[in-house]
Amino acid sequence: MDIEKIEQAVYMILEAIGEDPDREGLRDTPKRVARMYAEVFAGLHEDPSQHFKVQFTEEQHEEMVIVKDIPVYSMCEHHLVPFYGKAHVAYIPRKGKITGLSKFARVVEGFAHRPQLQERLTSQIANAVMGELDPLGVVVVIEAEHMCMTMRGVKKAGSQTLTSAVRGIFKTNPITRSEAFSLIQGHRS
Numbered sequence: 001m002d003i004e005k006i007e008q009a010v011y012m013i014l015e016a017i018g019e020d021p022d023r024e025g026l027r028d029t030p031k032r033v034a035r036m037y038a039e040v041f042a043g044l045h046e047d048p049s050q051h052f053k054v055q056f057t058e059e060q061h062e063e064m065v066i067v068k069d070i071p072v073y074s075m076c077e078h079h080l081v082p083f084y085g086k087a088h089v090a091y092i093p094r095k096g097k098i099t100g101l102s103k104f105a106r107v108v109e110g111f112a113h114r115p116q117l118q119e120r121l122t123s124q125i126a127n128a129v130m131g132e133l134d135p136l137g138v139v140v141v142i143e144a145e146h147m148c149m150t151m152r153g154v155k156k157a158g159s160q161t162l163t164s165a166v167r168g169i170f171k172t173n174p175i176t177r178s179e180a181f182s183l184i185q186g187h188r189s
């Protein structure tokens with residue numbers, strides 16, 4: 001990542017909006033913003049699915065595993081403002097091929113730390129689970145609020161966007177799918 005270029009760009013934005021980038025309060029802002037971008041876009045420089053390389057085998061276990069309420073903070077690629085909420089991942093391992101529970105949160109974070117669309121983020125997580133774990137199926141649900149819809153534009157604070165990506169057995173078996181969705185939604189307040 002070109003930190004210096006981000007700093008120059010932020011300096012120029014401050015100038016362009018009519019601010020004085022050299023006044024005391026703003027003097028370090030380009031540096032701070034550059035560090036922040038390096039953090040929130042770090043996922044561009046990793047392959048998050050690699051976290052799933054940590055695998056164990058639990059004797060033929062083919063029952064549903066759900067990791068819910070994983071906090072998600074991402075940046076909408078249209079406005080570069082945050083969207084944030086929760087991700088839920090349900091999967092059914094094939095022949096006991098499982099991974100560490102924390103790895104779902106790491107994969108969510110890796111894909112979220114890019115300029116994103118909620119739809120793409122949801123599919124990328126589902127595809128990573130399918131690609132690395134080869135499970136019987138996976139469901140990913142993300143519920144999020146987009147700052148680009150709340151603090152600007154249509155200004156509809158509180159509106160939530162729900163996206164889902166459904167793969168494998170969850171696609172072909174409606175009973176299994178509705179079990180996953182009811183377990184995911186059961187906990188929501």
Ligand SMILES: Nc1nc2c(ncn2[C@@H]2O[C@H](COP(=O)(O)OP(=O)(O)OP(=O)(O)O)[C@@H](O)[C@H]2O)c(=O)[nH]1
Nearest residue numbers: 076077078083116117118119146148149152153154
């Ligand atoms: N599908 C999708 N749309 C998104 C996401 N994040 C932001 N958007 C939308 O992207 C659209 C961009 O629309 P444009 O008309 O090009 O931009 P704009 O004039 O700033 O749009 P407004 O937000 O309606 O003021 C807006 O409708 C946003 O709500 C996302 O994750 N998925």
Ligand SMILES: [Zn+2]
Nearest residue numbers: 076078079148
């Ligand atoms: Zn936006």
